[in-house]
Each structure stands twice: as structure tokens, then as C-alpha cells.
Amino acid sequence: MHVPDGFIDAPTSAVTAVVAAGALAVSLRGARRELDEKTAPLAGLVAAFIFAVQMLNFPVAAGTSGHLLGGALAAILVGPFTGVLCVSVVLLMQGILFADGGLTALGVNITDMAVVTTVVSYALFRGLLAVLPRSRRSVTAASFVAALLSVPAAAVAFTLIYAIGGTTDVAIGKVATAMIGVHVLIGIGEAVITALTVGAVIAVRPDLVHGARGLRQELKLRVNGELVDAPAAPAPAPAPAAARTSHRTLWITGLAASLVLAGFVSFYASANPDGLEKVAHDHGIDKKTGDHASADSPLADYGVKDVSDARLSGGLAGVIGVGVTVVAGSAVFWALRRRRTQEVSPAGTDL
Template sequence: MHVPDGFINAPVSAVAGVVAAGAVAVSLRGARRELDERTAPLAGLVAAFIFAVQMLNFPVAAGTSGHLLGGALAAILVGPYTGVLCISVVLLMQGILFADGGLTALGVNITVMGVVTTVVAYALFRGLTAVLPRTRRSATVAAFIAALVSVPAAACAFTLIYAVGGTTDIPIGKVLTAMVGVHVLIGIGEAFITALTIGAVIAVRPDLVHGARGLAAPLKLRVGGELVDAPVTAPAPVAARSTRKVRATGLVTAFVLAGFVSFYASASPDGLEKVAADKGIDAKAEEHAAADSPLADYGVKDVTDARLSGGLAGVIGVGATVAVGSGVFWVVRRRRTDETTTASVTETV
């Protein structure tokens, strides 16, 4: 659902840019509370993993494909504020390096794909986990539903922005029907990917899933024929547990997906591209400012072998995303540490 330049007029694109900048600023502050010594190194990996999986377009209908948006996955894994930052880093890398998503539409894309998906998914996830049994399986089910709903929600958000600032005169009802219809199907794929990923991480390291912390139901004991809560014991220290194996596994998986599996992704246009072509939304689409980038369209310039070109581009993208993302989250985490140290010194004095 990467919106190109020319779909939305300049004034509305500018307003969306201000909204996106404000959301990123709020998320930078909020992420300081979410990131700790274990999760901060993983946040960059989450961004890289989402970048890799977004390269894997899957067919959803005749001549139409879809790909992961990732807002639900990021929010549940590392928290909603950090999730917005993860998606923003991915969109920035895609726009600058690969000419995917317009640069003037970056604010629109962050608002639609980053903010809306993350907020909707996390709010729904927390609501579901509050009423479902407090088990890891329930967390996986909640992740599935939250991811499913987040995608058509993003489609509705795009349609609203298009209704205000669209550059073509297309009946908004037709745009809404087409966008929501195809993105419900894409949402099913998003839901499966999100649930499988969340379930896999919960199975091996539930302490690393932000949204699943504290979901285990209290142990029950039968005393005198009645079930009572077992005495609470001190939890095993998880902060000292290394995340090196998880990081290595995740990074290798991202490289394999982007460098090899992406070659077998569907070549059909994604949901927005298909709707834009069918309804005429793309009549005033503009060429991307980075169209001459050596990595434009997810291929390495002057490498003639399509498999090698796409694979190298994917590997470079994963590497760049994990480097930039890790740098951003290291700074955010360091800022929190500095503030905590300053506060401690002040209290001592």
C-alpha cells in the first residue's frame, strides 16, 4: 500500500507529513519506556524482518497481490510506540533506496501504514487479551484478529485522505469499496503471518513479546476440594538471558527471505496499485525522485541476472534497515539511560 507521488495533492501531503512527524516525535518519547536492555537490540531486527517480509507479495485475487504492512506485528512484539518507529524506518529505507513509496507521500505512508495500523492493531489486541483467557494461545489469536482488522483500517484511512486531497476526480464510494474489499483479503494473509510469528516467538521467548507480558494465568492448586491460586513465587530473572540466539536466528531468516524467497513472490500489482489502475487514481502519478537509484525497484543496477539482482537488493535492504533501525533504537535507549542516571543523581543530591 505504498502511496506514490502524485496520488495526493501537495497541501494534504504536507499536512500528513506534519501528522507523521508528530507521531514519530511522540513515539520517540514513548519508546524510551518500552525499550530495555533486552528489547532495544531486537527492535532494529523487527524493522529488518518486516522489510524482508514486505518483499514477499502473495496472491489474493486474480491479478492482485498483497504484502505485509507490519504495524500489528511490530506493535505486539516491541510495543506501539516502538512499532511506529519500526515501520517509519522501513518506509524511509524503501522510499530512499528502492524508490518504493513517494518521497512527497512519505507522511501519507507513515500515517496510513505506520500509525493507523499500529494504533488500531494494538488497541484491539489489548482489548481482546483483556477478555480472553490469559494464555499464550489467546495472545496468538488476538494477534491474528488485530492484524486482520488493521489492514482494512489502513485502507479506510487512505480513502479518507484521498477524499480530501486526491488528485483525480473518482467517486469516493467506488474507491472505498474497492480498497476495503481487496485489503480484507490482504488482511487475512497479514493475520496469518503475524500470528505465526508471534506464536513462534512466544513459544521460545515469551519475555521478548511486549504485548504478551504477564498474560500467563496464575497456577491453581486444589485445596480441600476447591481451586485456589498457588503462592506467588519470585519470577526467574529474564533480564540476564541472552538474546543473541534470537537475534541471530531472526537476522538469518530476514536475509533468507529477502535474498532468496523474494524471487518467488507474486509479480502482480498489490492492492493499492490494482485499485489505482482500475479506478484511474493513478492518472496523475509522478515518477519517483529516486527512480535512478542503483537499487530502484528492488534490483541492483547493471546486474543482469534477475534472481541475483533481486537477491542482492534484498540483502542490502535488510542490512541497511537493521543498521539504521538499531542505531535509532540505541540512541533512544541511551537517552532513557541518561535521563534515569540524571534523575538518580538529582535525587541523591
């Protein structure tokens, strides 16, 4: 759903840029509360994983494909504020290095793909957890539903932005029907990927999943026909070395999976246009699309310039993209974590 330059007029693009900048400022502040020494490196990995999986377009209808947006996945794994930043880092890398998503439309893309998907999905996720049994299965099920609905929500948001500042004269009803219809199907793929990923992380390190925190229920005992709180169990002895090893193993495994997906599996992704591209072509929304400012980038269109072999070119571009994204994301999140640490005294009170 990357919006290219030319779909939305300059005034509307400028307004969405202001909205996106405000959302990023709020997210930078909020992320400092979400990140700790365990989740800061995970956040960089989440950004890299989203970049990798977004390269895997999957077919959803005749001549149309879809890909992960990632807002729900990021919000549930590392928190909503950090999630907005994760997806924004991905969009920035894609726009600058890979000519994917217009640079003048960066505000539109961040507002739509990072802010809307994260806010909608996390609100739905928390609402579902409030009524579902407090269990890991509930987290996975809530992840599925939240991710499923976040994609058509992004389609609705794009339709509203287009209604305000679209550069072509297309009936908004046709745009809405086409966008929402195809993105409901794409949402199913988003939901499957999100639920599988969240479930896999919960299985090995539930303490690292932001959305799974606080799921432990107080143990109840029945005494004389009444339920009473059981005595608190003694805290298990800490095992910092084992925890660090497990965390390191998870990070390495996640990075390796991202590299394999972007460097190898992406070659087999669907070549059909994604939902927005298909709708834009069919309804004439793309009539005023111009050349991308980064069209001459050595990595434009997810290929390495001057590498003639398509498989090798795409694979190298994917590996480079994962590497750049994990470095950029990790730098941002470590800086936020470090700043938060400096603002808090050793006793835990703000200076």
C-alpha cells in the same frame, strides 16, 4: 499500499506530513519507556524482518497481490510506540533507496501504514486479551484478529485521505468499495504471517514479546471450598549467560531468516500489482503519478543497477535492504535506550 507521488495533492500531503511528524515525536518519547537492553536490538531486527517480508507479495485475487504492512506485528512484538518507529524506518529506507512510495507522500504512508495500522491493531489486541483466557494461545489468536482488521483499517484511512486531497476525479464510493474489498483479502495474509511470527517468538522467548507480558496468572488453591492465593514461589535462579545466548541465537536466527526471505524467496513473489496499485490503475487514480525522485537510485525497483541477472539483482537488493534497515533501526533504538538510561539515576528515579 505504498502511495506514490501524485495520488494526493500538495496541501493534504503537507498536513499528513505534520501528522506523521507529530506521531513520530510521540513515538520517540514512548519508545524510550518500552525499550530495554533486550528489546532494543530486537526492535532493529523487527524492522529488518518487516522489510524482508514486504518483498514477498502473495496473490489474493485475479491479477492482484498483497504484502505485509507490519504494524500489528511490530506493535505486538516490541510495543506500539516502537512499532510505529519500526514501520517508519522501513518506509523511509524503501522511499529513499528503492523508489517505493513517494517522497512527497512519505507523510501519507507513515500516517497510513505505520500509525493507523499500529494504533488500530494494538487497541484491538489489548481489547481481545482483556476478555480471552490469559495464555500464549490467546496472544497468538489476538494477534491474528488484530492484524486481519488493521489492513482494511489502513484502506479506509487511505480512502479518507484521498477523499480530502485526491488529484483525480473518481467517485469516492468506488474507491472505498475497491480498496476495502481487496484489502480484506490481503488482511488474511497479514494475519497469518503475524500470528505465525508472534507464535514462533513466544515459543522460544516469551519474555521478549511485548504483548505477552503479564500473562502469568496467580496460582490459586482451594481451601475449605474457597479459592485463596497460593504462597509465592521462589524466584528461579538467574541465568544471565544462558539468557544472553538465547537472545543472541534468536537475533541471529531472525536476521538469517530475513536475509533468506529478501535475498532468495523474494524472487518467487507474485509479480501482480498490489491492492492499491490495482485499484489505482482500474479506477484512474494513477493518472497524475510522476517519476519518483529516487528513480535513478542504484537500488530502484528492488534491483541492483548494472546487474543484468534478474535473480541476482533482486537478491542483492534485498540483502542490502535488510542490512541497511537493521543497521538504521538498531542505531535509532539503541540511541533511544541509551538516552533513557542517561535520564534515569542508578536508583531508578528520574534525575
